[in-house]
Amino acid sequence: MRKRRIVQYLSLLLLHSSWGPELKWLCNPVLSCHSCVLSWFACPIGVFVHFSGYHLLPLVPLGMVLLVGVFLGRLVCGWVCPFGLLQDLLHKIPSVKISLPHWTAYAKYFLLFLLVILTPYLWGENTLYSFCRICPAGTLQASLPTVIAHGFSTFQIATLVRWLVLAVILVFAVVSARSFCKMLCPLAAILAPLNYVSFWAIKAPAETCVSCKKCDAACSMDIQPSVRINRKIPVNRDPECIVCHECQAACMHGEKEENRTGSARRAPAAAD
Amino acid sequence: MKVTLERILQIILALIAVILLVVGSDREYKVYDNPREEFGLRSYTVITAFQLVEDATFSGTIRKGDELFSTYNREAPKGKMACPT
Numbered sequence: 001m002r003k004r005r006i007v008q009y010l011s012l013l014l015l016h017s018s019w020g021p022e023l024k025w026l027c028n029p030v031l032s033c034h035s036c037v038l039s040w041f042a043c044p045i046g047v048f049v050h051f052s053g054y055h056l057l058p059l060v061p062l063g064m065v066l067l068v069g070v071f072l073g074r075l076v077c078g079w080v081c082p083f084g085l086l087q088d089l090l091h092k093i094p095s096v097k098i099s100l101p102h103w104t105a106y107a108k109y110f111l112l113f114l115l116v117i118l119t120p121y122l123w124g125e126n127t128l129y130s131f132c133r134i135c136p137a138g139t140l141q142a143s144l145p146t147v148i149a150h151g152f153s154t155f156q157i158a159t160l161v162r163w164l165v166l167a168v169i170l171v172f173a174v175v176s177a178r179s180f181c182k183m184l185c186p187l188a189a190i191l192a193p194l195n196y197v198s199f200w201a202i203k204a205p206a207e208t209c210v211s212c213k214k215c216d217a218a219c220s221m222d223i224q225p226s227v228r229i230n231r232k233i234p235v236n237r238d239p240e241c242i243v244c245h246e247c248q249a250a251c252m253h254g255e256k257e258e259n260r261t262g263s264a265r266r267a268p269a270a271a272d
Numbered sequence: 273m274k275v276t277l278e279r280i281l282q283i284i285l286a287l288i289a290v291i292l293l294v295v296g297s298d299r300e301y302k303v304y305d306n307p308r309e310e311f312g313l314r315s316y317t318v319i320t321a322f323q324l325v326e327d328a329t330f331s332g333t334i335r336k337g338d339e340l341f342s343t344y345n346r347e348a349p350k351g352k353m354a355c356p357t
Contacts, residue, residue, distance in 0.1 A: 022352075024325070024326045024329045025322035025323065025325050025326045026325075027325070034329040034330075035329075035330075035354045037352055037354070042326070042328070042329045043329075046328065046329065047328045047329065050327075050331070050333075053334075053335055054335045054340060055335065055338075056324075058296075058325075059293075059321065060296035060297060060321045060322065060325055061325060062292050062296075063290070063291075063292030066285065066292065067286065067290070067293070070282060070286045070289055124334075125328075125331065125334065126331060142354065146354075194285070197278060197282050197285060
């Protein structure tokens with residue numbers, strides 16, 4: 001869907017276009033490192049890590065993320081997140097493609113608890129064992145530019161670990177669509193349950209559905225939209241749905257094709 | 273019926289989010305300027321939750337014991353700050 005790609009590129013530009021002024025008291029609800037010199041907003045995960053270290057409840061950041069999640073669900077993952085865009089582009093590289101087992105999706109909840117809440121709470125906000133230390137967005141937006149700008153004098157073992165984690169995540173993104181979002185993203189773990197109740201809903205065309213399963217084929221998250229279409233519930237009522245609307249686009253395309261075939265079939269009959 | 277329940281949940285969660293924002297915005301935090309006492313005096317600054325969020329983006333505030341400490345001069349122009357993590 002070209003419209004989504006345009007929005008993704010625009011978001012990438014707008015989120016990372018700060019020439020000096022910043023709004024870092026505000027959390028953007030996507031994985032984008034606030035250490036990037038061009039970023040406008042704070043990363044909620046980075047802020048949560050610090051608040052855990054402070055032993056304080058992050059009321060304001062949690063309120064911001066919850067508000068966005070209640071209204072949009074994971075729409076921001078599909079349309080706004082720059083790291084999601086990178087994964088989408090990497091998945092276009094021709095290679096062997098695999099689907100991850102569904103149970104792997106639970107890893108992100110464990111990671112959220114362990115590396116965003118527990119370890120910073122126990123060992124402080126600057127601990128080596130927090131999510132920020134291995135965050136692939138942070139490595140791309142802050143760690144890599146720092147090494148490029150200041151040379152390898154800033155390079156440490158921790159930097160090597162970060163780079164290795166980033167490399168593995170990027171390779172996985174090539175072979176499995178949005179594998180990081182599915183398995184590891186702690187922000188997705190916060191937003192995922194909100195998909196069940198978000199105001200944003202992809203209407204299921206249950207009456208016109210012909211069970212062609214084109215929506216299932218179009219879904220990059222492998223969550224079988226047809227199941228919810230048959231149950232007459234909004235398609236995005238699944239924690240793993242990134243609300244990309246690709247299923248809806250595939251369905252409309254299918255209907256057009258169906259109509260075209262129908263009119264092509266009717267044409268000889270009319271000639272008779 | 274199900275739609276009504278869903279709508280009620282949506283409204284409750286949206287209200288929780290707004291309450292978190294309002295209650296959080298009202299909070300203030302005491303941030304000490306220096307970890308060491310100088311002549312038995314300890315100076316501190318009271319900052320808002322939004323300032324603490326901003327500080328969290330570059331470790332401008334750290335925790336030692338049960339207290340928060342500032343890692344930079346709050347009166348000097350800040351400029352772009354990078355997070356050490």
